[in-house]
Amino acid sequence: MTFYIGVDIGGTNIKVGVVDEAGRIVGESSCPTGADRPQEVVLKDILRTAEDAVAASGVPRRDIHAAGVGSPGAVDSETGTVLYNYNLGWRDFAIAPMMSEALDLPVRLENDANAAALGEVVAGSAKGASSAMVITLGTGVGSGFVIDGNIWTGYNSAACEFGHMVIAYGGRPCTCGRRGCFEAYASATGLIAMTKEAIAAHPNSALGELAHREGCVSGHTPFDAAEAGDPVAQRVVDEYIGYLACGLVNLINGLQPEVISIGGGIGKQGERLLAPLRLKVAEETFGERTEGEKMTRLVSCTLGYKAGLIGAAMAARR
Ligand SMILES: [Zn+2]
Structure with a gap:
């Protein structure tokens, strides 16, 4: 052996x-x-x-x-x-x-x-896939791309920093110095920022009350309040999924991996995140959808x- x-x-x-x-x-x-x-x-x-x-x-x-x-x-x-x-x-x-x-x-x-x-x-999660991307949604956005079992590292071995692909020109500031990076929106940090802004605008919402009870805002907070039926939280989740889908669709349109595995803290939301994300991604991916067409599969990371x-x-x- x-x-x-x-x-x-x-x-x-x-x-x-x-x-x-x-x-x-x-x-x-x-x-x-x-x-x-x-x-x-x-x-x-x-x-x-x-x-x-x-x-x-x-x-x-x-x-x-x-x-x-x-x-x-x-x-x-x-x-x-x-x-x-x-x-x-x-x-x-x-x-x-x-x-x-x-x-x-x-x-x-x-x-x-x-x-x-x-x-x-x-x-x-991507076992056996000929090409797969792993996107981790944590403090930042981590990413890697594996093609035929090989890590794609690029010409100077620093490739696949997909978190620093701009999805909103002139948008939120990013840790890298640019504005509007995917990471500034799709990371847990980005989601928490959006959640806090929604709470500041709607302090008496169920979302605001949940955050007050828990004494903090985490990546779970908007998902929990949305599941309990709060429209303010639902808008935050929808907005977050919109940004996440925007970045993923850019990657799919450009590279068409067989699988994209979502991990990190926000990835733990599992189907609460993935089910609406798949719909949004399918809606926005380039080209007309036909019956039985091969589509990039969106799954949760399994190895932690x-x-x-x-x-x-x-x-x-x-
Ligand atoms: Zn950046």
Whole structure:
């Protein structure tokens, strides 16, 4: 049997797994990221956690053929270097060659969203699809595109930042410096902003009362209040789904993936989100619909946090 080590670097925790050819995790371990420490110290923790995961799996060391790392930020997969990551404070961190030397294994570095996309394609919601996009709706919008089992990284390995495709010229400001990005509307942050604006305009609505009772506004709030029949909340949900559909239709018109998997915090809404989203997307996708026509399938991600480490391990197969 052949196994791979997968490492998923997050802002809070680093998760490591030993993964088989089919994308099943057979042993796991994790450690805090402690990103404020020097890069070399973080690397030592990753190596120790990898050894813990191997021990937990019971897989003989000789059966592990390679390791893959998914890191947030801008990465160069050719040189195995994290170019920069503002959240972790990393710059020019040659993590793959350093790990390769310490583990005596080939090590492949990928962007974390791309790795998660590959995980969903190998072992999750898009299993078997010839082309699939994974869009995660969290604090930001993460995205990856896998074609015939390969992550599409573009000419300078920074492709697939679909969150920074403008859907409203001159619209809401985005963290990247532009205005009107998909992320500014379709992220949980965007939905929460729209919800707060609706509450400010209609403080006595059921939506406003729910937010007041819960003491906060989350991505669930408008969906919960809309399901309970509040028209103000329903307008927020409809508006949000409209923006989300707008971005997805741009991607479908341009690239026609077989599957788009929706994940992240808002993705947890499942069919409450997907059922109306599919209608809106079908309505707006370019061309006339005919009976039995092949359409991009919209589904929920199924691997959760495990997608990143499974995908990192699967990227190491190359
Ligand atoms: Zn942007």
